[in-house]
Amino acid sequence: MINKMQHKTLKINPILPLPDARPSALFFTVLSLLALMVLSAPAFAYSDAQKILTQRYQYEAAQRALRLGHNKTYRRLEQKLRAYPLHSYLKLNEYTRGLRHLPTSKIKDFINENAGTPVSIRLRHRWLNSLARRGRWQIFINNYYPNNDRRMQCYFATALLKTKQTSSAYAVLEGLWLTKKSLPKQCDSPIRQWYKSGQLSKALIWQRIHLTMRGGRARLARYLARHYLPKNERFWVKMWSKIRRNPEYIIKAHAYFPEKARPEMLRWMIADGLARMARKDPPQAAKLWQKLKPVYNFTADERERILRRLSIALLKENTDEARGWIVKLDVDLVDDKLSSWHVMTAVRDQDWASALDWINRLSPELQQKPKWFYWRARALEAVGELDEARSYYLVNTDSRNYYGFLAADRIGQVYRLSHRPVNFSTKAMDKLEQIPAILRARELLALKRAADARREWNYAVARMSYPQMLTAARLASEWQWPDRAIQTLAQAKYWDDLELRFPLTHQALVINQAQKQNINPAWAFAVIRQESAFTPDAKSHAGALGLMQLMPRTARQVARRLRLRMRSTQKALLNINTNVRLGVSYLKRVADRYNGHPVLATAAYNAGTSRVKSWLPEVGTSLPADLWVEMVPFNETRKYLKRVLTYTVIYEKRLGLPSSTLLERMQPIARELTIAKQRASKVPAS
DSSP states (O other): OOOOOOOSSOOOOOTOOOOSSSSHHHHHHHHHHHHHHHHHSHHHHHHHHHHHHHHHHHHHHHHHHHHHHHHHHHHHHHHTTSSSHHHHHHHHHHHHHTTTSSSHHHHHHHHHHHTSHHHHHHHHHHHHHHHHHTOOOOHHHHHOOOOOOOOOHHOOOOOOOTTOHHHHHHHHHHHSSSOOOOOOGHHHHHHHHHHHHSSSHHHHHHHHHHHHHTTOHHHHHHHHHHHHHHHHHHHHHHHHHHHHHHHHHOOOOOOSGGGOOOHHHHHHHHHHHHHHHHHHHHHHHHHHHHHTTTSEEEEEHHHHHHHHHHHHHHHHHHHHHHHHHHHEEEEEOHHHHHHHHHHHHHHTTOOOHHHHHHHHHHHHHHHTTTHHHHHHHHHHHTTTTTHHHHHHHHHHSSSEEEEEHHEEEEEEEEOOOOOOOOOOOHHHHHHHHSSSSHHHHHHHHTTOOOOOHHHHHHHHTOOOOHHHHHHHHHHHHTTTHHHHHHHHHHHHHHOOOOHSOOTTHHHHHHHHHHHHTTTTTHHHHHHHHHHHTTTTBBBTTOHHHHTTTTTTHHHHHHHHHTTTSSOOOOHHSSSHHHHHHHHHHHHHHHHTTTTTHHHHHHHHHHOOOHHHEEEEEOOTTTEOHHHHHHSSSOOHHHHHHHHHHHHHHHHHHHHHHOOOHHHHHHOOOEEEHHHHHHHHHHHOOO
């Protein structure tokens, strides 16, 4: 097990319990904490802890007073808190409440005094919103700053229009217009004015429709057609929508128009439809491509997109017909992605000489990657070039990653974990803790305002030197803030402190739940590390929540099996204990479904059991697990599998568990019956 090194100076714990709304609760919290400090710490530490706890209580009380309109109480507390790290947050809330009445100079002074900090950016943003709602356009323009908020950009365009700066406004709108996404409602009015002026050209309208269609947003494309195209051109968008829903409609669309009356829009639709058909029915798409490529003057980009999609889909198809079409198409694209699929297809077919040939066609840079060192070694091993294969495996064993571990297993080498803790000094850490943004992050973390704390931490780290970043990562770990420790080391590109990069946060909880479900706790830790990097309030774009990133629907299903009541699914999933309990139970469920196969179970946790089922080999056949991982069609799931399998090995070392090699976990993948189906098959028919 990797030995831990502790920073042994006395610190004020940022995670000290905080007061709730009731002073009596605070009284007992402070009393008990201070009693402990009197017994165990010198007088200066007692005094500092007493001061910070008092300030935290006063800060919460001041926020309540401001919220309730108790201005005298607020003023009294605000004066006492002027030396408190979060005083600027008090002023932020005070100024936010008075934006309509405060002098411009006062707001600008606050923004400038805190320039660049999260509170400054937030107040400026709120102020600009307030100015826009009140129609104070010239002040808005004078204080606008470039940002990625499309709503704010549309307010800026409106401000320019209102102040007769039309050409500048239209330039802003053109930059916003060319997107496949829907624009916020604040953009409607300026875009309507742009359109009515005649400056929004038909070419730009069609470009946007093209982007939205290619981006899979046919509904938005139809909306754009209704509002910005003449009636006689809306027909094309309807036809394109039909082709996207059913690519076979290409045949009807092509036949509908005589040869001399085929406009450019039809070519766009045919090209897009062929690229989509390639995924659904590759042989049919190949036939149509052969028929239509002489008819339409496809652009180089369109041709490349169709042929790449078609070639990869045919390579995945694994049928004699698909192989025949690959030969007929004779694709001459020089493309690493396509060549990579040729390698994997050759490996699948046990055509190792062809695999080596395709590896040699990869770009020189790509050939040097651990992935292709590994597969070159596998191919050389298969054709009997054992010494050369061993030399490539040996190069990879220096890498602490998926391919490095597999290579080590292939030649019987031990894994080179190479743990090297970050170097730091007590003096450097003490100095770092006095950085204002770090002080603010500490207090926000103590107040359970994790998102604000992360913003302050990120603001501070972005301005640090390399040694400071390493010290900061260590500090975050001491604060029991593993996600910032992981993130900070990643920003510093320091990969060798395995204790900080692979923390054992919530160790008792995870091990307890893993033992209850009879699964490997290292696997559970690896999933948490990959899913959320130990961020308890993590929320994905898809809606997954918490440490183990469970979807609410999945969580409810697992909760029913456990007979666990959840009044609010979201609140339950943001509770660490509940999230780990449900997540580990779901790991057990997918493990049972795939007879304990770690590769399939991990893939199912990420992509879902129905998708994994569709990726399994045909009945009666099997694939080596390392090849099956490479053939998974989702790039995200391929990366996920490699990371979780690698992290499981590392966590077994961290936990001091008996460890299996990665290769031992990579048993061949076959289309086996699930446990449930096996049981069902034993039930006699009625």
